[in-house]
Structures are given as C-alpha cells and as structure tokens.
Amino acid sequence: xxxxxxxxxxxxxxxxxxxxxxxxxxxxxxxxxxxxxxxxxxxxxxxxxxxxxxxxxxxxxxxxxxxxxxxxxxxxxxxxxxxxxxxxxxxxxxxxxxxxxxxxxxxxxxxxxxxxxxxxxxxxxxxxxxxxxxxxxxxxxxxxxxxxxxxxxxxxxxxxxxxxxxxxxxxxxxxxxxxxxxxxxxxxxxxxxxxxxxxxxxxxxxxxxxxxxxxxxxxxxxxxxxxxxxxxxxxxxxxxxxxxxxxxxxxxxxxxxxxxxxxxxxxxxxxxxxxxxxxxxxxxxxxxxxxxxxxxxxxxxxxxxxxxxxxxxxxxxxxxxxxxxxxxxxxxxxxx
Amino acid sequence: xxxxxxxxxxxxxxxxxxxxxxxxxxxxxxxxxxxxxxxxxxxxxxxxxxxxxxxxxxxxxxxxxxxxxxxxxxxxxxxxxxxxxxxxxxxxxxxxxxxxxxxxxxxxxxxxxxxxxxxxxxxxxxxxxxxxxxxxxxxxxxxxxxxxxxxxxxxxxxxxxxxxxxxxxxxxxxxxxxxxxxxxxxxxxxxxxxxxxxxxxxxxxxxxxxxxxxxxxxxxxxxxxxxxxxxxxxxxxxxxxxxxxxxxxxxxxxxxxxxxxxxxxxxxxxxxxxxxxxxxxxxxxxxxxxxxxxxxxxxxxxxxxxxxxxxxxxxxxxxxxxxxxxxxxxxxxxxx
Numbered sequence: 001x002x003x004x005x006x007x008x009x010x011x012x013x014x015x016x017x018x019x020x021x022x023x024x025x026x027x028x029x030x031x032x033x034x035x036x037x038x039x040x041x042x043x044x045x046x047x048x049x050x051x052x053x054x055x056x057x058x059x060x061x062x063x064x065x066x067x068x069x070x071x072x073x074x075x076x077x078x079x080x081x082x083x084x085x086x087x088x089x090x091x092x093x094x095x096x097x098x099x100x101x102x103x104x105x106x107x108x109x110x111x112x113x114x115x116x117x118x119x120x121x122x123x124x125x126x127x128x129x130x131x132x133x134x135x136x137x138x139x140x141x142x143x144x145x146x147x148x149x150x151x152x153x154x155x156x157x158x159x160x161x162x163x164x165x166x167x168x169x170x171x172x173x174x175x176x177x178x179x180x181x182x183x184x185x186x187x188x189x190x191x192x193x194x195x196x197x198x199x200x201x202x203x204x205x206x207x208x209x210x211x212x213x214x215x216x217x218x219x220x221x222x223x224x225x226x227x228x229x230x231x232x233x234x235x236x237x238x239x240x241x242x243x244x245x246x247x248x249x250x251x252x253x254x255x256x257x258x259x260x261x262x263x264x265x266x267x268x269x270x271x272x273x274x275x276x277x278x279x280x281x282x283x284x285x286x287x288x289x290x291x292x293x294x295x296x297x298x299x300x301x302x303x304x305x306x307x308x309x310x311x312x313x314x315x316x317x318x319x320x321x322x323x324x325x326x327x328x329x330x331x332x333x334x335x336x
Numbered sequence: 337x338x339x340x341x342x343x344x345x346x347x348x349x350x351x352x353x354x355x356x357x358x359x360x361x362x363x364x365x366x367x368x369x370x371x372x373x374x375x376x377x378x379x380x381x382x383x384x385x386x387x388x389x390x391x392x393x394x395x396x397x398x399x400x401x402x403x404x405x406x407x408x409x410x411x412x413x414x415x416x417x418x419x420x421x422x423x424x425x426x427x428x429x430x431x432x433x434x435x436x437x438x439x440x441x442x443x444x445x446x447x448x449x450x451x452x453x454x455x456x457x458x459x460x461x462x463x464x465x466x467x468x469x470x471x472x473x474x475x476x477x478x479x480x481x482x483x484x485x486x487x488x489x490x491x492x493x494x495x496x497x498x499x500x501x502x503x504x505x506x507x508x509x510x511x512x513x514x515x516x517x518x519x520x521x522x523x524x525x526x527x528x529x530x531x532x533x534x535x536x537x538x539x540x541x542x543x544x545x546x547x548x549x550x551x552x553x554x555x556x557x558x559x560x561x562x563x564x565x566x567x568x569x570x571x572x573x574x575x576x577x578x579x580x581x582x583x584x585x586x587x588x589x590x591x592x593x594x595x596x597x598x599x600x601x602x603x604x605x606x607x608x609x610x611x612x613x614x615x616x617x618x619x620x621x622x623x624x625x626x627x628x629x630x631x632x633x634x635x636x637x638x639x640x641x642x643x644x645x646x647x648x649x650x651x652x653x654x655x656x657x658x659x660x661x662x663x664x665x666x667x668x669x670x671x672x
Contacts, residue, residue, distance in 0.1 A: 066546075143588055200592045210402075211592035212548065218589055223581035223607055230611035232588050239575070239589075245559035252479055252568050253554055253575075254590070256536045256547035271559055275566035 034180045037173040037331045043286070043323045047177065050284040054260065055184045061282035063260060065185040070261040070284075071215075071251060071272060072178070074192035074199065076306040077265045077288050078207060080159065080169040082297040085305060087194045089166075090153050094137035111136075135236040138195060139219055142231050147201045154202055164336060167206045172334045174263070174288075178207055181261070189213040189259075191251055193243040193268050197234065215250040217242045247272035265290065266306040273311065273320055285320035287311060292326040370516045373509040373667045379622070379659045383513065386620040390596065391520045397618035399596060401521040406597035406620075407551075407587060407608060408514070410528035410535065412642040413601045413624050414543060416495065416505040418633040421641060423530045425502075426489050430473040447472075471572040474531065475555055478567050483537045490538055500672060503542045508670045510599070510624075514543055517597070525549040525595075527587055529579040529604050533570065551586040553578045583608035601626065602642040609647065609656055621656035623647060628662040 038044040053061040054068070075081035084092075095105070095114045105111030110129030113121035122129065138146065159169050178188045190209050192199050196216030203209045218239040221232045242250045248271050251259060261284040262269070262276035269287075277285040289308065291298050301309040315322050325332065374380040389397040390404070411417035420428075431441070431450045441447030446465030449457035458465065474482065495505045514524045526545050528535050532552030539545045554575040557568045578586045584607050587595060597620040598605070598612035605623075613621040625644065627634050637645040651658050661668065 143592070196589070196592075212590060214592075221585035221588055223584045223611065225610075225614075229614040230584060230607065232584060232611075248559045248566060248568055249557035252557055253532070254548060256479070256532075256550075271566065274561075275559065275568075278561075278565040 034183070035173070035176045037176055037329060039328055039330050041328055043321050043328050046321055047180075047284070047286070050261065050282065051180065051184050053282050063281070067257065067260065068181075068184070068186040069189065069255060069257055069259040070181045070186045071189050071191045071247075071259045071263070071276065072174070073264040073266070073269045073272070074190050074203075075194060075266075076290065077263050077269070078170055078174050078178075078190070079166065080162070080296065081306045082290075082299065083160065083305070085194065086159075086166045086169075087198050089157065090150065090198070091133050091137045093153060093157065094149070095133060098136065131236075138197070139234045139236040142233055143197050143221075146197050146234065150198055151201050162333070164333075167202055168336050169333065170206055171288075171329070172331050173329045175207065175334065177263070178209070182208065186261070187213060187255075189215065189251075189255065191215045191242065191247050191272060193217060195219070196242075215242055215247075215254045217246075243268045245271045248275035251275070260284070262286070263288070264311070266308050267310045268306075270311045270314070274318065277318060277320065285318065287315060287320055287322045289322050289324055291324050292329075292332070294326075295332045296325060370519070371509070371512050373512055373665060375664055375666050377664055379657050379664050382657055383516075383620070383622070386597065386618065387516065387520050389618050399617065403593065403596065404517075404520070404522040405525065405591060405593055405595040406517045406522045407525050407527045407583075407595045407599070407612065408510070409600040409602070409605045409608070410526050410530060411602075412626065413599050413605070414506055414510050414514075414526070415502065416498070416632065417642045418626075418635065419496065419641070421530065422495075422502045422505075423534050425493065426486065426534070427469050427473045429489060429493065430485070431469060434472065467572075474533070475570045475572040478569055479533050479557075482533050482570065486534055487537050498669070500669075503538055504672050505669065506542055507624075507665070508667050509665045511543065511670065513599070514545070518544065522597070523549060523591075525551065525587075525591065527578065527583050527608060528552045531555070532578075551578055551583075551590045553582075579604045581607045584611035587611070596620070598622070599624070600647070602644050603646045604642075606647045606650070610654065613654060613656065621654065623651060623656055623658045625658050625660055627660050628665075628668070630662075631668045632661060 035044055035047065053059050054063040056062060072078055075085055079086070092114050095111055099105055099115055102111070105115060110122055110125040110133055113125065114133070154165060154167055157166060158164060159166055162169055181188050188209060190199060190203055190207065190213070192214070194216055196214060196218050199214050199216050200211040203214055204211065220235045220237045220239045222235055223230065223232055240246055240250055247269065251272070258279045259276045260279065260281070262273050263286045264273055265288040273285040277283040287308065289300065290296060290306070299306065300312055301307065312322065371380055371383065389395050390399040392398060408414055411421055415422070428450050431447055435441055435451055438447070441451060446458055446461040446469055449461065450469065490501060490503055493502060494500060495502055498505055517524050524545060526535060526539055526543065526549070528550070530552055532550060532554050535550050535552050536547040539550055540547065556571045556573045556575045558571055559566065559568055576582055576586055583605065587608070594615045595612045596615065596617070598609045599622045600609055601624040609621040613619040623644065625636065626632060635642065636648055637643065648658070
C-alpha cells in the first residue's frame with residue numbers, strides 16, 4: 001500500500017479485505033434476521049441458541065472451528081422427495097431414453113413395466129427389479145459420463161406437481177440454515193441415501209456444498225486404460241449403502257469425526273441423528289416433518305417414501321427438534 | 337477501526353490481516369527460494385515451471401483453483417518406509433503389548449513368530465498371517481480407541497536407524513513441496529496404502545493435511561449403541577485397499593475429480609500416477625527414487641518394501657520425473 005493513500009481509502013481497502021477474506025463472518029454479522037423464512041418459535045430459537053452456545057468464545061459449550069461439522073440428509077430434508085425420489089425419476093427416464101437400444105426390454109420386467117408405465121408391476125419386481133434398473137442406468141460407465149447424463153436430465157426434467165426443475169424444488173428455510181451454519185464456521189455436509197455421483201454435479205450450485213463434502217451411496221470403481229487414458233468405470237456392486245447405519249459409517253469414513261448437528265426427515269436418518277446427538281457436549285438434532293399438504297406434502301408413519309415412524313416416536317426422548325413445515329416455515333421454496 | 341489510528345498503524349493492521357487471512361499467498365510471495373532443500377536442477381525447475389504454468393492467470397495451462405488437486409503417497413514419498421513400514425512396526429509392537437492377554441499366542445503363528453522375533457517364520461505365514469496380525473491390532477475397536485492407541489505408539493516409538501520418532505522421519509524437501517503447492521491454491525491430499533485411521537491422527541501436525549484430505553485403506557464399520565451412545569466399530573473386512581488400482585478409485589470417491597499432480601515412489605503408485613498424468617491439460621508426475629544409502633536408503637527394483645520396478649521402467653515414456661534423493665535433495669530430514 002502506498003503511503004500517499006488517505007486513511008479513508010485505507011479503511012475502505014481494509015474493509016474490502018475483511019469482506020473478501022471472511023465472507024462467513026461478514027454475512028453472520030450482517031443486519032437483519034439470518035433465518036427470515038423461519039417463523040418465530042421454538043425451533044428457530046433452538047437453532048439460534050445452539051449456534052450461539054457453540055460458537056461464542058468463552059461459552060461453556062464452545063466448539064473449536066475444526067470440530068464444527070453439521071450433516072444434512074438430502075431427500076425430504078433439503079429438497080422434495082415426493083411423489084418419487086428424484087433419483088428414481090431420473091432412473092425411469094433413463095430406461096425410457098435407453099429403450100430403443102434394448103428391444104428385449106419390451107418383453108422383460110422390470111423394464112417392460114417402466115416402459116408401459118405399469119407401476120403396479122414395477123413394484124412387484126421388488127428389490128431385484130430396482131437393482132436391475134439402477135444397474136443399467138447408473139453403472140458400467142465412467143463417473144464423468146454419468147455426471148454429464150445427470151446434468152442433462154436435471155436441466156430438462158420438471159417436478160410433476162411444481163413444474164419446475166428439481167434443483168429448484170429445494171427448501172428456502174434449509175438454504176438459510178446451511179448459509180448460517182457456514183457463516184458460523186461450520187462445514188455443512190450432505191449425507192444422502194442417494195448416490196454420491198448423482199449428488200456431486202449440482203450440490204455446490206444448489207446448496208453451496210462442494211463435491212468433497214458430500215457422502216452418498218457408492219458403487220465400487222474399476223480402474224483401467226481406455227485409449228491410453230486412465231479411466232474409472234462404475235461397477236454394479238454397492239460399496240457403501242449410505243442409509244440407516246450406513247450414514248454414521250459414511251460420515252466417519254469421509255470426515256473422521258462425529259458431527260455436532262444433524263438434520264434429517266425420515267427413519268433412514270435415525271442412526272445419523274443418534275450418532276450425532278449421543279456424542280458428548282452440546283448437540284443439535286432436527287427432523288423436518290412434512291405436514292403441509294397445501295404447500296408441499298403431508299406424510300410420515302405410513303409413507304413408502306421417506307417414512308418417518310421410529311424417529312418420530314423417539315424424538316421427544318432423544319430431544320430431537322421436530323420442525324413442522326406448515327407452522328415453522330414462512331415459505332417453502334426459493335423465488336426463481 | 338478507529339479514525340484516530342495513524343496510517344502506520346493501519347498499515348501494520350492491514351499487513352497483519354493479510355498475513356492472517358492469506359498465509360498461503362503471503363508465503364508464496366515471500367522472498368527467497370520456496371524450495372530451499374532442493375538442489376538446483378531439472379526436477380526443481382520442472383516443479384516450479386508446472387506451478388507457474390497452472391496458476392498464472394492468462395497462462396495457456398491455467399487451472400482454476402477448484403481443480404488444483406495434488407496427491408501424495410505417504411510411505412517412501414513423504415516419510416521413511418525402510419526397513420519396515422511404520423504401520424507394520426506399530427502392528428508388531430501392538431502384538432507384543434497385547435500378548436499378556438493372549439497366552440495362546442505363544443504357541444501359534446503368526447503371533448509366536450512375532451513374540452520370538454522369528455522374522456523368517458513370520459514371512460512364511462504370508463498374507464494370511466499378515467491379515468491376522470492386522471485384524472487383532474487394527475479392528476474390533478472404535479476409530480477413537482484406535483486413534484489413541486496409534487498416537488500413544490507414535491509418541492514413544494523410535495525409528496531403529498534414525499533414533500527419532502517416525503513423525504520426524506519425514507522428508508524436508510517434500511514438506512516444502514506440500515507448503516508451496518498449498519500456497520499456490522492446491523489442495524494437497526495424501527493417498528496412502530496404509531490405513532486411513534492410522535494416517536489421520538498425526539498427518540495434520542506433520543504435513544498440514546487435515547483428516548478429510550486423506551485417502552487410505554479402510555475397513556468396513558459397524559454402527560451400534562454402547563452404553564446409550566452411538567459408536568462405530570472397525571470390522572476386519574477390507575472396504576478399500578488403497579494401493580495400485582485402488583488409489584484412483586479412492587481419489588475419485590473422496591474428491592470426485594482427477595488430480596493434476598501426483599507424487600509417489602513405488603509400483604503401488606503406478607495407477608495413481610497414470611490416472612493423474614493421462615488426463616487432459618498440463619500434468620505433473622514425480623517419483624522419489626531412493627538412491628541414497630548414506631543419508632537414507634537405496635532400493636528400487638528388488639526391494640520387498642516399496643518396490644520400484646514397473647514405474648521406473650515406464651517413467652521416461654510417461655514423462656514422470658524421477659527425483660534422485662542423493663542428487664536432488666540438499667537435505668533429507670527437518671531439524672528437530
């Protein structure tokens with residue numbers, strides 16, 4: 001800096017530097033409500049109390065920045081999972097797109113059922129049918145080819161009810177939680193039952209979560225040379241099923257530490273919530289309860305998608321917050 | 337900042353802020369040689385040329401910061417691997433420490449061989465014997481218990497030749513490479529054939545590499561409740577063998593992108609080097625060649641530990657740099 005600079009300009013330069021270097025801190029200290037899409041109430045207060053307790057130096061519950069890990073389920077927690085998981089809608093669309101190359105599919109379930117829109121027959125094929133559909137649509141290609149395929153689908157597919165791209169069927173209140181946690185020095189990581197390769201291409205743009213802060217279901221990878229270039233191919237053998245007890249395992253493998261905050265919405269998140277909140281010190285566990293048929297969906301104990309039964313029963317004893325989408329969220333989706 | 341502050345103090349405050357916020361940049365722009373332990377020569381020039389080409393805005397080979405991923409093998413690349421991998425020395429010491437609880441080991445190989453220092457018999461037990469030793473010393477406990485055990489060993493164990501802790505048998509020239517790459521906006525990640533849980537407890541202090549930037553061999557994890565707390569237990573089933581073709585797979589799983597620079601020293605790094613350097617654009621592959629019996633060790637094609645044969649043969653055609661420890665490194669270890 002040149003000595004001729006005036007103090008005012010120096011102060012401006014200093015401010016610019018602080019803002020550039022510490023965007024999180026600057027955002028956190030900005031004026032106004034950091035969670036504007038959350039209605040005033042116990043859940044919002046509990047989130048803010050938790051952040052204050054764990055990030056205020058000198059607080060009895062202060063947590064060093066390196067230990068500030070918050071984990072978020074994706075389907076039903078960060079974006080819509082009804083009437084069908086987006087990734088399964090993708091798989092069905094891929095079967096339709098690939099069908100001309102597979103005339104034999106017209107005669108053989110589960111493919112025949114998909115192509116005939118015979119959802120009853122599709123359900124009858126059970127886990128085996130599902131595995132076949134996932135295998136032909138997700139494996140036998142490089143992660144890069146899959147990535148391009150997923151991005152192309154996301155660019156054109158529309159949610160059947162909301163008639164907008166799936167990546168816009170994300171929850172505005174949760175975007176605010178992600179941003180606020182990051183502003184307070186947390187790493188915000190996604191721990192999805194969907195596949196890692198499906199999440200990575202778009203999660204950074206949608207949620208601000210980079211590829212290496214995502215845990216998901218993985219397949220084994222084969223390494224080999226193709227035209228002189230080292231390439232990986234996704235195999236159909238599952239490496240990690242990132243659901244239920246697989247979520248704590250996936251978190252430990254990826255980050256090597258126990259989270260101090262966890263957000264979920266279904267029984268598949270039970271173990272992740274339990275692993276997080278039974279650790280020592282101040283902890284936060286939160287369940288998004290879908291009770292808003294008017295603006296989104298209402299489902300819990302009886303749903304085949306995103307069933308919330310065991311975790312809902314356990315929530316009071318485990319001191320997990322149960323957020324009512326209807327009552328706690330002033331809005332559901334971001335403006336687009 | 338108060339208006340009464342003098343410009344000099346403001347400049348000092350500004351400098352302090354820049355240094356605090358941007359240590360990498362500050363270090364990179366500091367005066368002097370960024371690789372002082374490297375003798376002048378082709379290897380050092382090639383490293384600096386690569387960094388200049390990939391990080392200078394406007395360069396034809398410029399690489400965006402998010403894509404700047406550099407991967408480093410550990411054993412033999414960042415620290416000494418002779419006369420025995422440190423992790424195997426740890427396992428043998430653990431067998432000795434646990435022996436009083438297992439009187440039956442006195443009669444049964446591979447344990448009898450370890451306890452009798454009968455290395456010939458130990459080698460005869462082969463892979464099965466090795467797997468048994470790893471199982472009893474590395475699995476059946478929580479990652480946290482293992483972490484404490486590994487740290488306790490590292491605090492007291494000494495390298496048999498250099499008579500210093502293993503964490504001080506690390507290579508000063510490579511510490512400078514790690515720091516310089518980070519200063520130029522690279523993520524520097526370790527990709528070790530050793531286990532992830534063995535690397536994580538000490539790599540940040542030794543190398544500046546945090547737990548989530550390490551890839552290593554992993555075991556499957558079991559999740560369950562113990563005394564009301566969710567706990568993981570390491571199982572003896574291998575999840576990822578992070579060696580050879582497992583290295584590119586581990587890198588893709590952890591980071592979701594192909595590195596642009598790779599550092600290794602043995603045939604176990606062949607596929608990682610190939611995966612890195614056959615990608616499009618400017619790439620760097622480097623092999624540390626142990627040819628310095630006076631200061632460290634001299635071994636390559638015939639060694640059972642850290643064999644370097646296939647990769648040494650392929651290096652010229654693959655345009656991998658082969659660094660001579662004897663000729664290129666002005667010093668080997670850091671001062672302690």
